[in-house]
Amino acid sequence: MSARAAAVSIHGVSKLFGKGGVTALADIDLEIQPGEFVSLIGPSGCGKSTLLRIIGDLIEPSRGEAWIGGKTAHQARLDRDYGMVFQEATLMDWRTVRKNVALPLEMMGWAKARREERVRELLQLVELTGFEGHHPWQLSGGMQQRVAIARALSFSPSLILMDEPFGALDEMTRDRLNLELLRIWEATRATVVFVTHSIAEAVFLSSRIVVMSARPGRIQRIVEVDLPYPRSNDTREEPRFFEIATEVRELLRESHDAREIV
Numbered sequence: 201m202s203a204r205a206a207a208v209s210i211h212g213v214s215k216l217f218g219k220g221g222v223t224a225l226a227d228i229d230l231e232i233q234p235g236e237f238v239s240l241i242g243p244s245g246c247g248k249s250t251l252l253r254i255i256g257d258l259i260e261p262s263r264g265e266a267w268i269g270g271k272t273a274h275q276a277r278l279d280r281d282y283g284m285v286f287q288e289a290t291l292m293d294w295r296t297v298r299k300n301v302a303l304p305l306e307m308m309g310w311a312k313a314r315r316e317e318r319v320r321e322l323l324q325l326v327e328l329t330g331f332e333g334h335h336p337w338q339l340s341g342g343m344q345q346r347v348a349i350a351r352a353l354s355f356s357p358s359l360i361l362m363d364e365p366f367g368a369l370d371e372m373t374r375d376r377l378n379l380e381l382l383r384i385w386e387a388t389r390a391t392v393v394f395v396t397h398s399i400a401e402a403v404f405l406s407s408r409i410v411v412m413s414a415r416p417g418r419i420q421r422i423v424e425v426d427l428p429y430p431r432s433n434d435t436r437e438e439p440r441f442f443e444i445a446t447e448v449r450e451l452l453r454e455s456h457d458a459r460e461i462v
């Protein structure tokens with residue numbers, strides 16, 4: 201792997217589901233540099249999750265290639281270069297917070313003492329120290345997502361893939377977790393690819409926003425977000441924040457199903 205390889209490199213990717221079925225993605229080219237925070241936004245069904253899953257080697261493209269840090273997506277998965285977080289926290293209800301976060305490390309055969317040390321660090325990072333012995337059902341939705349984020353970070357992945365991780369949370373909780381996610385991102389220096397339906401969330405978090413159009417899913421435009429990091433709640437009040445949000449909203453309106461976007 202070359203030191204200068206892109207974190208994600210997508211070349212001519214198309215995805216067709218079933219024979220003569222849905223063309224979910226057509227001719228996607230995208231390069232993401234190490235340490236970037238890139239959001240994918242677009243109308244429902246435009247292929248955001250499909251693209252994220254191709255990057256994560258959960259599904260194969262029908263055409264084209266996905267390279268991760270100079271490796272094939274498949275090799276990157278074998279090397280555990282990914283952390284993944286989905287809309288549902290998918291925690292194991294019968295395991296405590298500590299044991300949920302430790303699960304990938306257990307599967308990799310880490311010794312107990314090393315595992316415990318790592319879990320301690322991770323829970324500190326997501327501000328859940330003190331909740332080690334709780335079960336998922338004793339936590340709020342936002343706390344559960346923080347456990348899922350800690351678990352995804354357990355191997356110190358270089359790439360974190362997030363599919364609407366805060367989509368099921370109320371707006372206040374989402375805003376707070378957005379801030380926390382930026383702090384974690386800055387601390388880990390990982391590359392993040394983030395799927396969202398929320399324009400405000402995309403602008404607040406991202407260094408670039410990939411605006412997609414529907415049927416078949418294509419990249420309509422990539423919007424640079426030139427708001428400086430670290431960002432704070434004040435960032436959401438800046439005129440530049442509104443300008444970029446308006447630009448993204450207008451791009452989405454140009455695309456057919458833009459009314460589905462909130």
Ligand SMILES: Nc1ncnc2c1ncn2[C@@H]1O[C@H](COP(=O)(O)OP(=O)(O)OP(=O)(O)O)[C@@H](O)[C@H]1O
Nearest residue numbers: 217218222224242243244245246247248249250251
């Ligand atoms: N496993 C599958 N089999 C058949 N069609 C699929 C499959 N997965 C996705 N699709 C279709 O591919 C298209 C893109 O789906 P995808 O879930 O990637 O879109 P999305 O932009 O993430 O949507 P949403 O914003 O609603 O989550 C849709 O038309 C969907 O019905």
